[in-house]
Amino acid sequence: MLELRHIKKSFGQKLVLKNVSLLAKPGELVHISGINGSGKSTIFKIITGLLEADSGEIRLGENDVVGALIENPDFLEYESAMSNLHFLANLNKRFNEKIVRDLLRHFMLDPDDPEPIAKYSVGMRQKVGIIQAVMENQNVILFDEPTRGIDQESVSLFVALLKKLKQQNKIVVVASHDQINELKYDRLFILRQGILQEK
Ligand SMILES: Nc1ncnc2c1ncn2[C@@H]1O[C@H](COP(=O)(O)OP(=O)(O)OP(=O)(O)O)[C@@H](O)[C@H]1O
Numbered sequence: 007m008l009e010l011r012h013i014k015k016s017f018g019q020k021l022v023l024k025n026v027s028l029l030a031k032p033g034e035l036v037h038i039s040g041i042n043g044s045g046k047s048t049i050f051k052i053i054t055g056l057l058e059a060d061s062g063e064i065r066l067g068e069n070d071v072v073g074a075l076i077e078n079p080d081f082l083e084y085e086s087a088m089s090n091l092h093f094l095a096n097l098n099k100r101f102n103e104k105i106v107r108d109l110l111r112h113f114m115l116d117p118d119d120p121e122p123i124a125k126y127s128v129g130m131r132q133k134v135g136i137i138q139a140v141m142e143n144q145n146v147i148l149f150d151e152p153t154r155g156i157d158q159e160s161v162s163l164f165v166a167l168l169k170k171l172k173q174q175n176k177i178v179v180v181a182s183h184d185q186i187n188e189l190k191y192d193r194l195f196i197l198r199q200g201i202l203q204e205k
Pocket residue numbers: 017022040041042043044045046047048049183
């Protein structure tokens with residue numbers, strides 16, 4: 007379960023989130039749209055604890071683990087994709103080589119590629135960012151502009167991943183200013199002038 011209750015957040019004088027409430031249940035695919043600068047990333051940063059809300063409440067289920075792709079993910083630039091994913095998962099003692107190899111292959115990346123991630127294209131890095139958000143069996147997953155820079159074939163692979171996560175009863179929240187044509191969400195929200203409204 008993911009619940010946001012009356013979240014409010016300002017940066018200095020600028021009130022970005024006036025009133026953000028959301029209740030998402032297991033198996034729900036949620037979309038948040040909103041123009042550039044409307045506060046979508048800010049909501050995700052508050053959920054993950056990168057930022058603190060000025061007021062309001064966030065509730066997760068007792069055993070919920072959050073996975074997130076927010077803005078441009080940071081990597082150890084001189085290490086391979088596999089080493090980076092190994093490193094990130096190990097921080098939580100949750101590295102599962104088979105899962106990571108399968109996810110890399112799913113996104114047409116070579117698990118044995120020795121190239122440092124610095125040499126990866128924007129889209130390849132984005133795919134590694136998507137993988138780190140789900141590779142530890144996280145069950146509340148936040149994707150901020152997940153299809154940025156990735157080709158149409160990879161968008162379809164991403165949609166297939168979302169459908170699988172839904173089948174696994176996970177909560178997935180995608181924030182983007184555009185829609186993915188081939189994807190049907192369970193819940194559609196719009197963030198406008200600091201207020202999150204269900205469409
Ligand atoms: N750390 C910060 N300090 C000051 N202002 C900030 C900070 N983070 C975000 N903002 C401001 O808050 C507003 C919302 O930013 P946010 O990145 O959440 O928007 P967004 O909806 O994710 O935008 P985009 O679609 O362009 O990614 C913007 O006006 C931004 O300038």
